[in-house]
Amino acid sequence: KENILEVKNLKTYFPIRGGIFNRVINHVKAVNGVNFELLKNETLGIVGESGCGKSTLIKTIMRGVHASEGKILFNNGNNKIDILELNKKELKSIRKNIQMIFQDPFSSLSPRMTVRNIIVEPLKINKNIKDNKKLDEIAINLLKDVGLNPKYLQRYPHAFSGGQRQRIGVARALSLKPKLLLADEPTSALDVSVQSQLLNLLTKLKEKYELSMIFISHDLSVVEHISDRMAVMYVGNIVEIGDVKEIFNKPTHPYTRALLSAVPIANPHKRNHKELLEGEVADPANLPSGCPFHPRCKYKKDICIHQKPDLKPLKSNENKKVACHFANEL
Ligand code: SF4
Ligand code: MG
Numbered sequence: 001k002e003n004i005l006e007v008k009n010l011k012t013y014f015p016i017r018g019g020i021f022n023r024v025i026n027h028v029k030a031v032n033g034v035n036f037e038l039l040k041n042e043t044l045g046i047v048g049e050s051g052c053g054k055s056t057l058i059k060t061i062m063r064g065v066h067a068s069e070g071k072i073l074f075n076n077g078n079n080k081i082d083i084l085e086l087n088k089k090e091l092k093s094i095r096k097n098i099q100m101i102f103q104d105p106f107s108s109l110s111p112r113m114t115v116r117n118i119i120v121e122p123l124k125i126n127k128n129i130k131d132n133k134k135l136d137e138i139a140i141n142l143l144k145d146v147g148l149n150p151k152y153l154q155r156y157p158h159a160f161s162g163g164q165r166q167r168i169g170v171a172r173a174l175s176l177k178p179k180l181l182l183a184d185e186p187t188s189a190l191d192v193s194v195q196s197q198l199l200n201l202l203t204k205l206k207e208k209y210e211l212s213m214i215f216i217s218h219d220l221s222v223v224e225h226i227s228d229r230m231a232v233m234y235v236g237n238i239v240e241i242g243d244v245k246e247i248f249n250k251p252t253h254p255y256t257r258a259l260l261s262a263v264p265i266a267n268p269h270k271r272n273h274k275e276l277l278e279g280e281v282a283d284p285a286n287l288p289s290g291c292p293f294h295p296r297c298k299y300k301k302d303i304c305i306h307q308k309p310d311l312k313p314l315k316s317n318e319n320k321k322v323a324c325h326f327a328n329e330l
Helices: 054-062 088-095 116-126 132-144 161-176 190-209 219-227 244-249 252-260 304-308
Strands: 003-019 023-039 043-047 069-075 081-084 098-101 179-185 214-217 229-234 238-245
Touching: 003 054, 003 190, 003 214, 003 219, 023 054, 023 214, 023 229, 023 238, 043 054, 043 219, 088 098, 098 161, 116 132, 116 161, 132 161, 132 190, 161 190, 161 219, 190 214, 190 219, 219 244, 219 304, 238 244, 238 252, 244 252
Parallel strands: 043 214, 043 229, 098 179, 179 214
Antiparallel strands: 003 023, 003 069, 069 081, 229 238
């Protein structure tokens, strides 16, 4: 299957300055050599604890923060463009294809704009559409698509609940008919019941708009609900990536196993591994040598301290990749 995005050896380092000369003395290695592909029309969920680099990863894809190294190849249908190589003008034109929805619908919507203007603003800016009747019509259809009543068109964001505001944010993101939607914890501020409504809506819209989606969350059940494939991040690295069901049924990486063990599940017999996560999350400004998980890993051997494992397909399952020296033996 064709991919829409290919991320190669991506690194995003933030300099830390200090000392009397205020020189760069260290780096926070927020994203530290990430590789993955996003296939057309799939949803890739990315999970990991806070600080693992998942938000920085999608900000880097949006060029909101500066990448230190790597490639981000976007397939626009005709050819593959490295997002990191684009100048401002080229970036603006590609932005039509890549939109984002945010964690906090309250702060991402302008309080002084009507819902109609919030939704159609990207069309005015990016497509230079001025015809008000046409813009009304588009806004009405988008509101219907996200399950809101079109009679709300002239209201302001404060009149809506959190879930409704998130729907307005989705309508705005879809107005340019993007190919790729990046979602940064869009449901984490919502009640559980509202959360699942929004996840179902996104799943439906993904089909209708033929979207590909990256969905990041610290909540495993949310990722399980919405994703086709998932990636698990630990201090700036993807440690395991593959089919969601396969990973939930049979996690391989010791970190994934520990993460999943912490989630209560309906049928405990399904779970083979009961493992506890001990020790502290590694500090991205002061990473351990070798495998970044080694200080917490009960399977570690000498090699783990000296050599960082690559993300490689499992011998028993080519579709799953794991970054662990002993992935095939675990
Ligand atoms: Fe554990 Fe070694 Fe695998 Fe890292 S490479 S997860 S330390 S066994
Ligand atoms: Mg975050």
